[in-house]
Amino acid sequence: MEKLEVKNPTLILDEKICRQNLSNMAERAKKHGLKLVPHFKTHQSLLIGEWYKDYGVQEITVSSFKMAYYFKDKGFSNIHIAFPFNPLLISDLNGIQDQSISIQLVNEEVTKALATDLTKETGFFIEIDTGYGRTGVPIGKLEEIDAILREASFSHKLKFKGFYIHAGHSYYADLEGIHKIQKEIQEAFRILKAKYKSQYTELVCRSGDTPTCSIMDDFEYIDEIGPGNFVFYDITQAEIGSCSREDIAIILAAPVVDIKKGNNEILIHAGGVHLSKDVLNLNGHKNFGEVVYLNELGWEHPTAPSYLKSISQEHGTIHASAQLMDSIKIGDIIGILPIHSCMTADCMKEYKTLNGRMVDHLEGRGITG
Amino acid sequence: MEKLEVKNPTLILDEKICRQNLSNMAERAKKHGLKLVPHFKTHQSLLIGEWYKDYGVQEITVSSFKMAYYFKDKGFSNIHIAFPFNPLLISDLNGIQDQSISIQLVNEEVTKALATDLTKETGFFIEIDTGYGRTGVPIGKLEEIDAILREASFSHKLKFKGFYIHAGHSYYADLEGIHKIQKEIQEAFRILKAKYKSQYTELVCRSGDTPTCSIMDDFEYIDEIGPGNFVFYDITQAEIGSCSREDIAIILAAPVVDIKKGNNEILIHAGGVHLSKDVLNLNGHKNFGEVVYLNELGWEHPTAPSYLKSISQEHGTIHASAQLMDSIKIGDIIGILPIHSCMTADCMKEYKTLNGRMVDHLEGRGITG
Structure with a gap:
């Protein structure tokens, strides 16, 4: 990618x-x-x-x-x-x-x-x-x-x-x-x-x-x-059982801007204006999206899960696994599986395919249309 | 108005x-x-x-x-x-x-x-x-x-x-x-x-x-x-005490498309893509926005409160006061004070002033710019 x-x-x-x-x-x-x-x-x-x-x-x-x-x-x-x-x-x-x-x-x-x-x-x-x-x-x-x-x-x-x-x-x-x-x-x-x-x-x-x-x-x-x-699909549908996480076709790619080592937290540029404020309560905590790792073919699902524990307008804070903390650095791009893909698409207003093609959305209008 | x-x-x-x-x-x-x-x-x-x-x-x-x-x-x-x-x-x-x-x-x-x-x-x-x-x-x-x-x-x-x-x-x-x-x-x-x-x-x-x-x-x-x-400002700030509800400068004007008399509910065209999914818990219930009544000068605050009890992508359901139920009809326009005005503005991407002027927003771009 x-x-x-x-x-x-x-x-x-x-x-x-x-x-x-x-x-x-x-x-x-x-x-x-x-x-x-x-x-x-x-x-x-x-x-x-x-x-x-x-x-x-x-x-x-x-x-x-x-x-x-x-x-x-x-x-x-x-x-x-x-x-x-x-x-x-x-x-x-x-x-x-x-x-x-x-x-x-x-x-x-x-x-x-x-x-x-x-x-x-x-x-x-x-x-x-x-x-x-x-x-x-x-x-x-x-x-x-x-x-x-x-x-x-x-x-x-x-x-x-x-x-x-x-x-x-x-x-x-x-x-x-x-x-x-x-x-x-x-x-x-x-x-x-x-x-x-x-x-x-x-x-x-x-x-x-x-x-x-x-x-x-x-x-x-x-x-x-x-x-x-x-x-x-999205995390909500995966949790219901409509699909698996591997069936989710969109991710938000977000830049890592800070890492808080002591707290196992990663700060990314991804907030409510990108993902929407849709949230699930999973395993006793709020979850605004789940982490995937980007690779040359697209993305892969981690064996140790990490998730977005909080978001505001532009900021997102990831609760990171030890696996992720070991490999991440500031300036990396991380993938987020959305909680509710309809709302995330409506927030983002355009898509980019894995081969770099821009795809239109009604609210962004006319990229391919 | x-x-x-x-x-x-x-x-x-x-x-x-x-x-x-x-x-x-x-x-x-x-x-x-x-x-x-x-x-x-x-x-x-x-x-x-x-x-x-x-x-x-x-x-x-x-x-x-x-x-x-x-x-x-x-x-x-x-x-x-x-x-x-x-x-x-x-x-x-x-x-x-x-x-x-x-x-x-x-x-x-x-x-x-x-x-x-x-x-x-x-x-x-x-x-x-x-x-x-x-x-x-x-x-x-x-x-x-x-x-x-x-x-x-x-x-x-x-x-x-x-x-x-x-x-x-x-x-x-x-x-x-x-x-x-x-x-x-x-x-x-x-x-x-x-x-x-x-x-x-x-x-x-x-x-x-x-x-x-x-x-x-x-x-x-x-x-x-x-x-x-x-x-x-917004409902969140009014609840904190930063302002009064009368200081809130924007409302979402939304068409009434159905009225459920037995339930004191009003269905409006206003959902998460308009207001965002930001929500407060007030008086023991979820609140996605509060109702104001439109008039010729703008809007007025009701003596008996009504609020948005639930929203999905395009739908909003108002829990309505008896006062509102008595006066509302399908095809009316109702005003909603936002829970979080930053997010609502980002969803809507443009404004209309009370005298009908369209106002630009970064995401909508170029109306007045």
Whole structure:
């Protein structure tokens, strides 16, 4: 990795690991007869987006209008905006020529506003909450689904596509918990199909979280999956069991600026503006990221772990193993596996591949785009 | 504030509050005979940077080379980079024409590398650690200071300017704790002046944290102050007692996309990519930001508090007061006071003033620059 000439905090992407993650998820989808409609909020990159096409992906998911514009303007279509539709954006939606963009609805009020003001055909999913508690119509409240569908039926513009579940509580679950969450998703889709499939024969059921999509082997009642994080994975997913640490496709390369020998601490230029403040409690301590050693091919995982024990805006303090303390010197570059890769990518706004190619990110814009 | 036409998450800046904060700190500095060398890492904005000049500021502090370049290129000089110097950047430092840029040193090794490779005159501060534990030479280890000064003396290029302390543990202290921290800073500077002032007659002692600079009234042994956060303040500073909530100069304006009446919850478009994941534990619950109500003049503070109880990448869930639940509707815009304004500004990358002017930020670049 010496050719990268890293001098400042830099987000490094291993294309090979990334493509392996894409390939694995595409294989899983194929094996279970699922359409893969991946979420692009993790990478937010046109170039990385292109890679998915090599694994058969034709439809994508995003979490904001800003993100939808970014991909649409560069030739992506069939974009689903998986965020409760903001009624202040009806005129923006009307202004988009591409009719393949779909939206997400969670209540009667917004559906009503759209039924009145929408000027072009738009598909929508109804988001269902099976217990995460963040957003969506609770599965117990079928009357709210009826109300949304009734309001939508007053407009020839609104086209019901199906139901969407993001069971984000799987991010806080163990393997047993993830099995339980998957069962809840399947039961919700079973109920919804039993009630609505006869009237809406084309409706599909889509489920979105990386843990269930990475781990489960029973997808009955699920037609499509929309995971995002799997493109890079991270320490959170490795701890859940969605992946191993070797599957993590990005690291933050950070310069060593001081070494505190007595404390087994290493000060690096890597803080909350680079990694985000996402944190896990592992083995009784806060962990803002884990150390890997850089080598000529990329990076390797140490036999003795070291981790980021604290970060502020620009500073990071590593609690270092004896192994690391023995080999490190000021001016070295160290790798940090992120706790939450979506947030780290959003902080860093661009990537550098192992062969030195700069890769775009929506927030950094236009490096390759 | 209706003229702002906010439809998406937008960082709103009240210039009047911001200028009042600048004026207050400049007055405090003047009263105590201190030079104010404010830290610009909080706002990272050329336009806001210009405002400081109205209050007599001529020297500034930044936390990275990237930030130094941004301000230097637009006519700012006397920039101090208050981050342990990264030895990989010696050639970058040599490449900067402006000789008024100063750096920060914390160890003998980097000083030695600079003494060998520096090609132009550069001032430096030695950072001292009085107990924060993040960076700097511990005040108990005067022999390390001697080693830095000895290495520096081998070069005619390295010019010792003085000692710098950022007592960041004040961010986690109460009023009594902040008094104690200030005493530690003063005692450290007393010891350092006693030992080094006779040889380095021009040396100054600079202290950097917003809590001590906002609250204390005794600055003996301190010559200069370098606070940053005070330009905007935030909930963290209000809880410490550095300011009141009315002194907070920025809010995130966020659209309401769903209301969960039974749960007293409001779903907004505002997540970790907008506010950062910084969080406080207040009154026994996690708090990612506090609600203010928008009005035609800006915003007002509710008599019944509501707060952000959880956030993910793009979603935020407000625990709402009965007062807020009674008045809110989907499609409204709500204001969120940030927990940590430096991080929120870094996430949002631009500001909009109450009269609709867009204001630049380093990461967003060039709106007004």
